[in-house]
Amino acid sequence: AQSVTQLGSHVSVSEGALVLLRCNYSSSVPPYLFWYVQYPNQGLQLLLKYTSAATLVKGINGFEAEFKKSETSFHLTKPSAHMSDAAEYFCAVSHPSGSARQLTFGSGTQLTVLP
Amino acid sequence: EPEVTQTPSHQVTQMGQEVILRCVPISNHLYFYWYRQILGQKVEFLVSFYNNEISEKSEIFDDQFSVERPDGSNFTLKIRSTKLEDSAMYFCASARDGNYGYTFGSGTRLTVV
Numbered sequence: 465a466q467s468v469t470q471l472g473s474h475v476s477v478s479e480g481a482l483v484l485l486r487c488n489y490s491s492s493v494p495p496y497l498f499w500y501v502q503y504p505n506q507g508l509q510l511l512l513k514y515t516s517a518a519t520l521v522k523g524i525n526g527f528e529a530e531f532k533k534s535e536t537s538f539h540l541t542k543p544s545a546h547m548s549d550a551a552e553y554f555c556a557v558s559h560p561s562g563s564a565r566q567l568t569f570g571s572g573t574q575l576t577v578l579p
Numbered sequence: 580e581p582e583v584t585q586t587p588s589h590q591v592t593q594m595g596q597e598v599i600l601r602c603v604p605i606s607n608h609l610y611f612y613w614y615r616q617i618l619g620q621k622v623e624f625l626v627s628f629y630n631n632e633i634s635e636k637s638e639i640f641d642d643q644f645s646v647e648r649p650d651g652s653n654f655t656l657k658i659r660s661t662k663l664e665d666s667a668m669y670f671c672a673s674a675r676d677g678n679y680g681y682t683f684g685s686g687t688r689l690t691v692v
Contacts, residue, residue: 508672566624571621
Protein backbone atom coordinates (compact mmCIF):
# COMPACT_ATOMS: atom_id res chain seq x y z
CA ALA A 465 0.00 0.00 0.00
CA GLN A 466 1.11 3.53 -0.68
CA SER A 467 0.87 6.46 1.67
CA VAL A 468 1.95 10.07 1.81
CA THR A 469 2.74 12.15 4.87
CA GLN A 470 2.95 15.90 4.69
CA LEU A 471 4.61 17.37 7.75
CA GLY A 472 3.01 20.61 8.80
CA SER A 473 -0.60 21.30 7.93
CA HIS A 474 0.14 25.03 7.99
CA VAL A 475 3.33 26.79 6.94
CA SER A 476 3.88 30.54 7.07
CA VAL A 477 6.74 32.33 5.36
CA SER A 478 7.56 35.94 4.70
CA GLU A 479 7.46 37.27 1.17
CA GLY A 480 10.86 36.67 -0.39
CA ALA A 481 11.77 33.86 1.99
CA LEU A 482 12.45 30.25 1.13
CA VAL A 483 9.45 27.96 0.85
CA LEU A 484 9.93 24.37 2.03
CA LEU A 485 6.97 22.00 2.11
CA ARG A 486 7.73 18.50 3.28
CA CYS A 487 6.47 15.24 1.84
CA ASN A 488 7.45 11.70 2.74
CA TYR A 489 6.05 8.68 0.98
CA SER A 490 5.75 4.99 1.55
CA SER A 491 5.68 2.64 -1.39
CA SER A 492 6.75 -0.95 -1.94
CA VAL A 493 8.04 -0.13 -5.45
CA PRO A 494 9.58 3.00 -6.97
CA PRO A 495 6.80 5.53 -6.99
CA TYR A 496 5.69 8.31 -9.23
CA LEU A 497 5.31 11.46 -7.17
CA PHE A 498 3.39 14.65 -7.75
CA TRP A 499 2.77 18.04 -6.21
CA TYR A 500 -0.54 19.75 -6.80
CA VAL A 501 -1.64 23.25 -5.77
CA GLN A 502 -5.18 24.27 -4.95
CA TYR A 503 -6.12 27.94 -4.84
CA PRO A 504 -9.30 28.89 -2.95
CA ASN A 505 -12.44 27.61 -4.64
CA GLN A 506 -10.47 26.13 -7.50
CA GLY A 507 -9.40 22.71 -8.70
CA LEU A 508 -6.10 20.91 -8.40
CA GLN A 509 -3.31 22.17 -10.61
CA LEU A 510 -0.26 20.05 -11.29
CA LEU A 511 2.92 21.81 -10.14
CA LEU A 512 5.43 19.11 -11.00
CA LYS A 513 5.93 15.38 -11.22
CA TYR A 514 8.66 12.79 -10.72
CA THR A 515 8.43 9.74 -12.97
CA SER A 516 11.83 8.05 -12.46
CA ALA A 517 13.89 10.37 -14.65
CA ALA A 518 15.88 13.24 -13.12
CA THR A 519 15.66 13.35 -9.33
CA LEU A 520 15.49 17.15 -9.27
CA VAL A 521 12.26 18.17 -10.90
CA LYS A 522 11.40 21.70 -11.90
CA GLY A 523 7.80 22.79 -12.10
CA ILE A 524 5.70 25.82 -12.75
CA ASN A 525 5.84 29.11 -10.86
CA GLY A 526 9.48 28.59 -9.81
CA PHE A 527 8.84 25.50 -7.69
CA GLU A 528 11.05 22.45 -7.67
CA ALA A 529 11.24 19.18 -5.78
CA GLU A 530 13.94 16.61 -5.22
CA PHE A 531 13.29 12.89 -5.05
CA LYS A 532 15.46 11.30 -2.36
CA LYS A 533 15.04 7.56 -2.30
CA SER A 534 17.19 7.06 0.80
CA GLU A 535 14.98 9.46 2.74
CA THR A 536 11.72 8.50 0.98
CA SER A 537 11.12 12.20 0.55
CA PHE A 538 9.90 14.55 -2.16
CA HIS A 539 10.04 18.00 -0.56
CA LEU A 540 8.80 21.03 -2.48
CA THR A 541 10.87 24.21 -2.49
CA LYS A 542 10.85 27.69 -3.92
CA PRO A 543 13.73 30.11 -3.30
CA SER A 544 11.60 33.23 -2.87
CA ALA A 545 7.95 33.25 -1.88
CA HIS A 546 5.44 35.53 -3.56
CA MET A 547 2.10 36.58 -2.15
CA SER A 548 0.46 34.71 -5.03
CA ASP A 549 1.91 31.43 -3.75
CA ALA A 550 -0.57 31.39 -0.88
CA ALA A 551 -2.60 28.22 -1.44
CA GLU A 552 -2.95 24.63 -0.32
CA TYR A 553 -0.35 22.19 -1.58
CA PHE A 554 -0.86 18.46 -1.91
CA CYS A 555 1.76 15.79 -2.38
CA ALA A 556 0.56 12.61 -4.07
CA VAL A 557 1.99 9.21 -4.93
CA SER A 558 1.01 6.96 -7.80
CA HIS A 559 1.92 3.34 -8.25
CA PRO A 560 3.67 2.79 -11.60
CA SER A 561 2.24 -0.62 -12.48
CA GLY A 562 -1.23 -1.54 -13.63
CA SER A 563 -3.46 0.17 -16.14
CA ALA A 564 -5.33 3.13 -14.70
CA ARG A 565 -3.36 4.53 -11.78
CA GLN A 566 -4.67 5.78 -8.52
CA LEU A 567 -3.28 8.81 -6.74
CA THR A 568 -2.97 8.74 -2.98
CA PHE A 569 -2.88 12.26 -1.58
CA GLY A 570 -1.35 13.66 1.54
CA SER A 571 -3.42 15.77 3.91
CA GLY A 572 -2.20 18.99 2.38
CA THR A 573 -0.19 21.96 3.60
CA GLN A 574 -1.73 25.39 3.70
CA LEU A 575 0.91 27.96 2.76
CA THR A 576 0.51 31.51 4.04
CA VAL A 577 2.79 34.22 2.71
CA LEU A 578 3.23 37.19 5.02
CA PRO A 579 3.98 40.67 3.67
CA GLU B 580 -4.12 24.46 -22.88
CA PRO B 581 -6.71 21.67 -22.89
CA GLU B 582 -8.96 21.54 -19.86
CA VAL B 583 -11.20 19.11 -18.05
CA THR B 584 -14.61 20.72 -17.73
CA GLN B 585 -17.03 19.94 -14.92
CA THR B 586 -20.65 20.98 -14.60
CA PRO B 587 -22.32 22.23 -12.56
CA SER B 588 -19.84 24.08 -10.38
CA HIS B 589 -22.22 23.87 -7.44
CA GLN B 590 -25.15 21.53 -6.87
CA VAL B 591 -27.55 21.56 -3.95
CA THR B 592 -29.78 18.55 -3.52
CA GLN B 593 -32.09 17.10 -0.94
CA MET B 594 -31.14 13.95 0.91
CA GLY B 595 -32.35 10.88 -0.91
CA GLN B 596 -32.34 12.50 -4.33
CA GLU B 597 -30.28 11.32 -7.27
CA VAL B 598 -27.57 13.56 -8.65
CA ILE B 599 -25.47 13.34 -11.78
CA LEU B 600 -22.17 15.15 -11.93
CA ARG B 601 -20.84 15.74 -15.41
CA CYS B 602 -17.34 15.95 -16.78
CA VAL B 603 -15.86 16.47 -20.22
CA PRO B 604 -12.32 15.03 -20.17
CA ILE B 605 -9.56 16.12 -22.51
CA SER B 606 -10.34 14.69 -25.91
CA ASN B 607 -7.33 12.41 -26.50
CA HIS B 608 -7.18 11.09 -22.95
CA LEU B 609 -7.96 7.47 -22.24
CA TYR B 610 -8.09 7.26 -18.45
CA PHE B 611 -10.78 8.90 -16.38
CA TYR B 612 -11.17 9.36 -12.66
CA TRP B 613 -13.40 10.72 -9.93
CA TYR B 614 -12.02 11.96 -6.64
CA ARG B 615 -13.73 13.75 -3.81
CA GLN B 616 -12.66 16.12 -1.05
CA ILE B 617 -14.81 16.53 1.99
CA LEU B 618 -14.33 20.01 3.43
CA GLY B 619 -11.10 20.18 5.39
CA GLN B 620 -10.07 16.63 4.54
CA LYS B 621 -7.84 14.79 2.09
CA VAL B 622 -8.57 14.32 -1.57
CA GLU B 623 -9.82 10.73 -1.85
CA PHE B 624 -9.90 8.40 -4.82
CA LEU B 625 -13.32 7.13 -5.83
CA VAL B 626 -13.00 5.34 -9.15
CA SER B 627 -10.94 4.98 -12.31
CA PHE B 628 -12.31 4.13 -15.74
CA TYR B 629 -10.49 2.81 -18.78
CA ASN B 630 -11.59 1.10 -21.97
CA ASN B 631 -15.24 1.63 -21.08
CA GLU B 632 -15.10 -0.11 -17.76
CA ILE B 633 -14.17 0.50 -14.17
CA SER B 634 -10.49 -0.27 -13.51
CA GLU B 635 -10.40 0.34 -9.81
CA LYS B 636 -12.75 1.61 -7.16
CA SER B 637 -12.33 2.52 -3.54
CA GLU B 638 -14.36 1.44 -0.54
CA ILE B 639 -16.19 4.76 -0.76
CA PHE B 640 -17.54 3.83 -4.20
CA ASP B 641 -20.39 1.62 -3.05
CA ASP B 642 -23.60 0.59 -4.80
CA GLN B 643 -24.95 4.12 -4.53
CA PHE B 644 -22.34 5.32 -6.99
CA SER B 645 -22.01 4.62 -10.69
CA VAL B 646 -20.04 6.02 -13.59
CA GLU B 647 -20.75 6.15 -17.25
CA ARG B 648 -19.24 7.43 -20.46
CA PRO B 649 -22.47 7.66 -22.40
CA ASP B 650 -21.39 9.28 -25.64
CA GLY B 651 -17.63 9.11 -25.96
CA SER B 652 -17.06 12.61 -24.63
CA ASN B 653 -18.88 12.99 -21.33
CA PHE B 654 -17.95 11.11 -18.18
CA THR B 655 -20.58 11.14 -15.45
CA LEU B 656 -20.78 10.24 -11.79
CA LYS B 657 -24.21 9.32 -10.47
CA ILE B 658 -25.15 9.12 -6.83
CA ARG B 659 -28.49 7.30 -6.59
CA SER B 660 -29.71 8.34 -3.18
CA THR B 661 -27.64 11.11 -1.68
CA LYS B 662 -26.75 11.21 1.99
CA LEU B 663 -25.62 14.18 4.06
CA GLU B 664 -22.12 12.73 4.18
CA ASP B 665 -21.90 12.84 0.38
CA SER B 666 -21.49 16.61 0.65
CA ALA B 667 -18.05 17.29 -0.81
CA MET B 668 -16.14 18.72 -3.72
CA TYR B 669 -16.04 16.14 -6.50
CA PHE B 670 -13.16 16.30 -8.94
CA CYS B 671 -13.03 14.68 -12.33
CA ALA B 672 -9.63 13.98 -13.87
CA SER B 673 -8.29 12.52 -17.06
CA ALA B 674 -4.91 11.25 -18.22
CA ARG B 675 -3.41 10.39 -21.57
CA ASP B 676 -1.83 7.27 -20.20
CA GLY B 677 -0.84 5.78 -16.90
CA ASN B 678 2.56 7.42 -16.68
CA TYR B 679 1.66 11.05 -16.32
CA GLY B 680 -0.04 13.27 -13.82
CA TYR B 681 -3.69 13.79 -14.30
CA THR B 682 -5.42 16.95 -15.39
CA PHE B 683 -8.11 17.78 -12.88
CA GLY B 684 -11.28 19.72 -13.46
CA SER B 685 -12.23 22.63 -11.23
CA GLY B 686 -14.70 20.48 -9.33
CA THR B 687 -18.37 20.34 -8.48
CA ARG B 688 -19.31 21.29 -4.95
CA LEU B 689 -22.16 19.03 -3.91
CA THR B 690 -24.22 20.09 -0.92
CA VAL B 691 -26.78 17.62 0.41
CA VAL B 692 -29.41 19.17 2.67
